[in-house]
Amino acid sequence: MSDQHSTLRAQRRADTQRMIQAHAVRLFGERGYDATTVADVADAAGVSPMTVYRHFPTKEDLVLIDRHGRIVAERIAASPAAQPLVRRISRALIESAAMVTDGDRGDGPTAAEQFLLARLQLMITTPALRAKHLDNHYALQQAIVEALASDAADPDATFHAQAAAGACLAAMHTALVRWAEDDGRTALPDLIAKALAAAFGDAVVGPDA
Known part of the structure; x- marks a missing residue:
């Protein structure tokens, strides 16, 4: 009970x-x-x-608190450890975006997408929020590194995980800004996938074989 x-x-x-x-x-x-x-x-x-x-x-x-970081970490922890770091992170970012925006948008943005869009637009346009948003970005990077279960005793492994996470998050940030500026006309997971593919290639972010 x-x-x-x-x-x-x-x-x-x-x-x-x-x-x-x-x-x-x-x-x-x-x-x-x-x-x-x-x-x-x-x-x-x-x-x-x-x-x-x-x-x-x-x-x-x-404005800034959300469940995105937890979902990303859960998706990474559940992914095959043998996959390349960038692929594990990229798939987790795309899948978590689909989850927080309620997936199928039908004839237009879902209510979850509209709420996330309003939050992102506030983050971009409000000076008081931008610095804190960078703190959240760093916290997400650290959560990703921890979810990858990098060996803390191996500085090189941790460095590789940090570099992969930072690069993937930079691509995602570009997609988020474009999505906010475009008033959410494109499904967010698709835009994140497009940004990641531009940075790392289609094979890295494509569906699992």
Whole structure:
């Protein structure tokens, strides 16, 4: 029973976090990031400012916190260790993008894509968010290196993993900026795959044999 209660609490926490973040991104888009306070977000979400801070320690986190890094790390950890590093990372980035945007977009962008697009556009256009976004980029790189299970006692292996992760993330960043500037007209996983293929070749990011 305790495990069930713990799962339910975690689900309620995740639901509350998503609800607060949705209101925050909406308000930032309507009023501007600098003109919107955490109190404004709390009022719109129907919670106290303290509740907002429990889920998002800083105002920047209201835009930047997501589940992308965890999904990428999980996909890499589940990939065949014998594959080249760049292929493992590239496939994980493409697959995680499909998961966070709900995959099939039908006749247009999914609701998840529209939400991610609004967040990305805020990151690109808001000076206060750009520096923090770079911190998140570095954290994702470190998560990827750890998921690759690089031998910490082998500096060369760690260096190779860091270089591969950095190169793949640079290609993904180019795709994200293009996607945001183009108002999400292209499916994000396809655009990331295109950027990675331009950097490393089609064979690296193509489907598994």
